Amino acid sequence: MPQRNRDSIGNILIVAISVCLVASILVSVAAVALKPAQEANRLLNQRQNILVAAGLLAPGQSTSAEGLGINELFDLFDVRVVDLRTGEYAEDIDPAEFDQLRSARDASRSRRLSGDEDIATLRRLENYGIVYLMRDDAGNVEKTVLPVRGMGLWGTLFGYLAIEGDLVTAEGIAFYRHQETPGLGGEVENPRWRAQWEGLKLFDDEGRPAVELVKTRAPEGSDARRHQVDMLAGATLTSRGVENLVNFWxxxxxxxxxLEKLRQGEA
Ligand SMILES: Cc1cc2nc3c(=O)[nH]c(=O)nc-3n(C[C@H](O)[C@H](O)[C@H](O)COP(=O)(O)O)c2cc1C
Incomplete structure (x- = not known):
């Protein structure tokens, strides 16, 4: 009987194709099987960032001083979708299904911003946005957390801004995704810099957004200082980006x- 040549081109191809096939099946099965776990992790991470902005969790922590976990703390929030054009709740949109960033890319659910409007360099603005509200037992709003985003130097910064019950004073800010340089623009994550946001007055007396990132803050106790945060050292462009994005949102x-409707008790 003639010996089959195991090193023939045909054999090599069959082995190579079989290995590729098995490997691709394994990768596909793993990708499908891991998807729910990835989605759960993404959600947990998002919730953690909201809680950090609201001062309910320290960065990197997954339990509060009282021993509450991320999901337990997050359950204290009422999650709503708001029509940004009117300030009214969009009762027909389920917050659990709503993807704000995706709607910003969808021409039927967003609009192009003009150059004058677009201080945060977003290009398009979604019609609807999500809000996270924490109320006290009497139903008064204690904390409001808003998603914020805008251009830094190297790319878009994504974060959450938490506001106190007066709807004027900041509770905190947390950026969870950005492309700024570590040690320069990346210092947006620095807890010492972030601490300056607690107590910051976000609006002036006429109700206009008034956050300023400055090289030298005005003297202690002055009116101007209430709106000021130190610029990030060596990162003028990131600092300008943060100032613009906060004032935009x-x-x-x-x-x-x-926010005006909330202040008037209409939301
Ligand atoms: C490698 C490299 C990374 C930089 N990263 C940042 C950054 O993340 N954010 C920023 O505002 N500027 C960054 N800069 C500096 C800017 O290019 C620019 O010089 C600076 O913002 C100018 O203002 P300043 O030096 O007064 O802050 C970087 C520069 C270099 C060379």
Whole structure:
């Protein structure tokens, strides 16, 4: 009987194709099987960032001083979708299904911003935005957390801004995704810099967004200082980006109309 040549081109191809096939099946099965776990982790991470901004968790922690976990703490929030154009709740949109960033990319659910409007360099603005509200036992809003985003130097910064019950004073800010340089623009994550946001007055007396990132803050006790945060050293462009994005989302183009309704007790 003639010996089959095991090193023939045909044999090599069959082995190579079989290995590729088995490997691709394994990768596909793993990708499908791991998807729910990845999604659960993404959600947990998002919730953790909201809680950090609201001062309910320290960065990197997954339990509060009282021993409450991320999901337990997050359950204290009422999650709503708001029509940014009117400031009214969009009762027909399920917050659990709503993807704000995806709607910003969808021409039918967003609009192009003009150059003058687009201080945060978003290009498009979604019609609806999500809000996270914590109320006290009497139903008064204690904390409001808003998603914020805007251009830094190297890319878009994504974060959450938490506001106290007066809807004027910041509770904190947390950026969870950005492309700024570690040690320069990346210092947006620095807890010492972030601490300056607690107690910051976000609006001036006329109700206009008034956050400023400055090289030298005005003297202690002055009116101007209430709105000021130190610029990040060596990162003028990131600092300008943070100032612009916060003021954008607090303006009437962002959550301004909604915050005004909340202040008036209409939301
Ligand atoms: C490698 C490298 C990384 C940089 N990263 C940042 C950054 O993340 N954010 C920023 O605002 N500037 C960054 N800069 C500096 C800017 O290019 C620019 O010089 C600076 O923002 C100018 O203002 P300043 O030096 O007064 O802060 C970087 C520069 C270099 C060379």
């Amino acid at each position: 607090l303006s009437d183009l962002g959550y301004g109309a909604y």
